[in-house]
Amino acid sequence: MHFGEMGSRWGMNRTVSQIYALLMTSEQPLNADQIVETLGISRSNVSMGLKELQSWNLLRQHNIAGDRKDYYGTPDDIWEITRTLIEERRKREIDPTLSMLRNLLMKEPANASEQYAHQRFEDIHNMIEMVTAWSNDMQRLNSDSLAQLMKLGAGVSKVLDIKDKIAGKRS
Amino acid sequence: MHFGEMGSRWGMNRTVSQIYALLMTSEQPLNADQIVETLGISRSNVSMGLKELQSWNLLRQHNIAGDRKDYYGTPDDIWEITRTLIEERRKREIDPTLSMLRNLLMKEPANASEQYAHQRFEDIHNMIEMVTAWSNDMQRLNSDSLAQLMKLGAGVSKVLDIKDKIAGKRS
DNA sequence: TTAAAATTTCAATAATTTCTGAAAATTCAA
C-alpha cells in the first residue's frame, strides 16, 4: 500500500507500483492471476500494469514447465533496478527537456527580457546536462563501486582535494 | 508549457510548475495579477500555487515601495533551487518511506516467504538510506564544488582508486 | 477606526487519470 502511495508521488500510478512491490518481495515469480488475487484489482488492470512495467525494462519473464501462464519477477539486485529506473526516466523525461532547451537556446533573444530568460534557460540546461552526464557515468559503475561511492558521501569533496593536490591543479 | 508538462510527470501540478518557470525566467519579481494575466489562470489558482511553492521554500518575496502587492521571485542560483527541491522532496517522500521500512524491519518474519520479503525490504532500505545520506552530504557542498564534482563524473571512480592507494585500504 | 485593496479559503465544477468488464486477439495442446 505504501509503495503504491509512494509511486503515485513520483509519477507512476498506484497499482503499477503495487504490482512491482509485490513482485520484488515475492521469492517466486508470479502470474497475472496471482497478482489479481493478492492485490484485489481487475485482470485487465494487471495486464496493463505488467505491460507498463515491461516498457520500463523492470521485469524478468519466467516460464514454468507444463504451465502456459506467464510468470513475472524482478532483478535481484536493487542497484540494477535503481539504475534501470533512472535510465528510463532520463530517456523519457529529461532528454526531451534537454532538446527543447537546446532549441530555445538557438533562438536569438529579441530584447532585454528575452535575454534574461535566455540566460536562465542556459543555466537550467547546463545544470540538467551536468547532472545527467554524471548520472550516465554512475550507470557504468557496478553495484559494489556505486555502494562504495555512496558510503563515501561528502568525503568525495575531501577526495577531490587530494586529487587536486596530486594533479597540482588547485592550491 | 513544457515545464508545466514536465512538472506533472514529477509529481507537481501543471500550473504550479508553470508559475515557477515564469518566475524563474522573469528578471523582475512578479505579483499575482501579473501571473494571472501571463498564464491565463484564475486568481485563486495562482494564490494556491504560490502558497504551495512557498511551502517548498522555493520563493523569494519582494516588496516594492508604494505598492501593497506582494512580488515573488526565485533564487538566482540554479544549484540552490535544485538543492532545495531535493531536500524538500526527501523530507516529504523519502523520510516517511524510510521510517515505514524501519518499522517493517523490526518485525520478525514468521515464515520463509516473509523472510524473503524482509530481506528485500532491507535491501531497499539500505539503498534508499545510502542514496539519501549521500544526497545529504552533497547538500553541504557549495554550488561550485557541486558543479566540479558533476563534471568529474565517473572520473570519481578513478579518484577513489587514488584515495585507496593512499589510504592503503585496497590493493 | 474605516474601507479599499489584496489575498486566501473552500465548496462546486471541470478536467484528467485510473480502473473495469466485455469482447477481441493470441497462443498452443491435442
Added chain:
DNA sequence: TTGAATTTTCAGAAATTATTGAAATTTTAA
C-alpha cells in the same frame, strides 16, 4: 485445424486531482 486457456484491448465508469468563482479574511493607507 480446433477450441480452451490466456492475454490484450478499449470504451465507458469510477476515482482522483486541479481549477474556479464567490465569499470570507487579512492588510494597510488614510
